[in-house]
Amino acid sequence: MPVTDRIAEAGKGAIVGVSAPRVDGTPKVLGEFAYGSDLWVEGMLHGATVRSPHPSARVRHVDVSGALAMPGVRHAMTAADLPAGRRYGLDYADQPVLAEDVVRYAGEPVAIVAADSAEEARAAAAAVRVDYEVLPAVTDMEAALRPDAPPVSERGNVLRHVRIEHGDPEAEADVWVEGYYEVGMQDQAPLGPEAGLAIPAADGGVDLYVSTQWLHSDQKQIAPCVGLPESKVRLHLAGVGGAFGAREDVHMHIHACLLALATGRPVKMTYGREESFFGHVHRHPARIWVRTGARRDGMLVNCRVRLLLDGGAYTSSSPAVVLNASTFAPGPYEVPNALIEGTCVYTNNPPAGAMRGFGAVQVCVAHEAQMDRLAAALDMDPVELRLKNVLHTGSVLPTGQVIHGSAPAREVLERCVALPMPSDLPAAFRDRVTLPGGAGNVGRGEHVRRGVGYALGYKNIAYSEGYDDSSEARVRLERGPHGVVATVHSAAVEVGQGLQTVLAQIVRTELGVDEVVQMGADTEVGSAGSTSASRQTVMAGGAVAAACSRVREHLFARAAARSHAGATLAGPLRLADGRVFAGDVAIGVVADLLDPPLEATEVYRHRPTARLDGRGQGDPHVMFAFGAMRAVVEVDLDLGLVRVVQLGGVQDVGKALNPRGVEGQIEGGAAQGLGLALLEEIQLRDGKIANASFTDYLLPTILDMPPVVSAIVEEPEPGSPYGAKGVGEGATIVATAAVAAALRDATGRELSRVPVTPDDLVGISGPRTSAGPAPIPDVPGPRPVYEYR
Amino acid sequence: MLIRLNVNGEWREADVWPGSSLLAMLRDDLGLWGTKNACEQGECGSCSVWLDGDLVCSCLVLAAQAEGRMVETVESLGREGALHPVQAAFLEAGAVQCGFCTPGFEVAVADLLRHDAHPTDETIREALSGNLCRCTGYQKIVDAVHVAADRMGEVAP
Known part of the structure; x- marks a missing residue:
């Protein structure tokens, strides 16, 4: 083997x-x-997937006869070959194994084939004929809330609504600042593609070797879909080439098992890069409306947030993502009064789900921009304003949850400010390749301006809301x-x-x-x-x-x-x-x-947590980890080109069990945050991904990433092994917001959307505007509209 | 079609389909899995090999174009107990996380150090700009190149 x-x-x-x-x-x-894509066993077949080109359509007929007649093709399956209602999903099984009567997003699997070679399988997939009746598609998250919007899901278009009332949400403040923010759809883009090998076993079961994030969740989802007891669906981990959330949902697992069981032969499936973009969930795009009120002395008084997340066509982990985004929306600050209304909708866009930072990234872009805006309105230093309001052990969160564990947010930010700054030699005196845009900069750096921005953020560790993980x-x-x-x-x-x-x-x-x-x-x-x-x-x-x-x-x-x-x-x-x-x-x-x-x-087991009540009050999160980032950028104001000069990250990890491993998480997490700030966005055109390749979806290269300076804060978490907290997400949460803040500092522009484009930086496209906050859906909050666990 | 080429000093041949890339031939026909497939478009460098001594993305080379030529892959660099200095440096500097990009980076770094024994940070970044890593943020890869350069300078002045 x-x-x-x-x-x-x-x-x-x-x-x-x-x-x-x-x-x-x-x-x-x-x-x-x-790795999963390296697996090989004698006599194995190769599987391929037929995917819908339409974001919303009725499937009238699927004809696999042409595919079956092709050389090397051994089997083909459609929904008609499966008992009705075979669906899977992380916590709520709503995703058909193969599309039944309708497809709900472009890229949804409709049929699968197995052949002797990967080329023959791909050719056969292309030969499957599907007769679609194209239906109206909901491809905008605000449009999904309109009364006349076609229902994407059988449960309507509201995936979950969370309402958190804290103190007196009508409380008045001396100074108010208001902002509207947008976050684009980011791809996890692990370099290792989705891949696995299903081997039928003598006992009628199947052994699946697969690159994944949670073997037992996969097992639980696969077993009913292939008609076997869980004991006969055995999972084994294949080498994983990065994950970042992309492998939390099932991808090729069920398809390979079905083909292996049907043919009695081992079946390998590996997605190419293009298929990978369609084959996993992405980071939720977000629209966020915030009003932040403070006293003249800078103490926060009130925070009113309305946020909207695009969950795409199926549920995935969206209920937990919108809970996170809502509970962290005001940022790591004490605010005595708040009203937070978070909604996640179904659309005919590709499903969104887990990605590193899990809801905390999107709201950090908003709450940190608000803090800078408030500091400007109060004529106060942005770091000082944050330190005045920062959370600490004993703080009460908007959910009423009291932080009993470690919360060294102040130290994290102070250590971040104290990190060494990079050299500030003016552009004119430096190697041309160090100009924004590098060798591609056709100017001489006449109008290169430096900016510095800070972001502070926090996030829960482990699963929340009573989940026993x-x-x-x-x-x-x-x-x-x-x-x-x-x-x-x-x-x-x-x-x-x-x-x-x-x-x-x-x-x-x-x-x-x-x-x-x-x-x-x-x-x-x-x-x-x-x-x-x-x-x-x-x-x-x-x-x-x-x-x-x-x-x-x-x-x-x-x-x-x-x-x-x-x-x-x-x-x-x-x-x-x-x-x-x-x-x-x-x-x-x-x-x-x-x-x-x-x-x-x-x-x-971690300590038990509790769900939110009708006013969004409860004890939902196990513990919290804080992160801070300082970004130093240079912007060519004529050309809209950017060079990130340095990122300085500090992370609260409780105890660093492997300090160099923590550094690696800070540096790598910073790179993904920089990507979302400047480069990375899945471009959707009428619900279809327009840039499903590494040529068109830009990941930060070694030229885009600056040196990272970092520090680790160790304040033990009581009751946790060695006092440790998690380390995987802190830098990602804050890096995007920090880079955006530095770009605002350099340009003086509002920059209300990430990724920030060259057009935004030179003012060709103005700040994103909104006709006003999205409406509140007519559903009870904060519970999910259905029981999803 | 029958393709014959020299891989890591040994003449090998395989019957491949005409559209096969050198990458696919190395992996699927010759069982050399160390060369990775991550983008199939020459954007990520995970499939970096030497073709007649030149650094190439093997996904962009047809197997047929490699007929009769010399190919060196990551497997030519070192073996257990006798790591290439670049491989040892990647371990020492903590430049490996998921490891999927690592073989491609190692080939690209070894190629850089063949041409420039003591590269500056700017040279390193320029030379490695064709390789993507999604885990490390590149910091420790730059460190690894310096470690390897120092190590190789010690043994062969």
């Missing part, structure tokens, strides 16, 4: 708090690491040929962030071993929950630490029993140098105590 079952461990002695080398580093630098891990301690070996089995997914390295560090710390072996992630062990919401360091880490702790208890009990029975132990038991000590007295050698081996399986 091409799949790596065990990943050998490097980096002996690397415990928690050390920048341990990656456990998967060597196979990755050698090119030997097997528990994590299981199994740890076994035994004697190996070269000494004591600890084996870890967790279904937690490594997507590149370095989780496996951190888990190995935890095992070394807890059990004092050097050699740690990690079993491949699969569904043979209980769910670890999703690799998302910055949660795995805490959740999978907590489960591994708990299992280690249980193994250690067994070890100590065995050591005590085998030492001089009945003798009083000379103190509490501890591990050191491969031995068990009672106080200062060695009572056993670990290697001699492992016959039979010791094993423990433990489940870790």
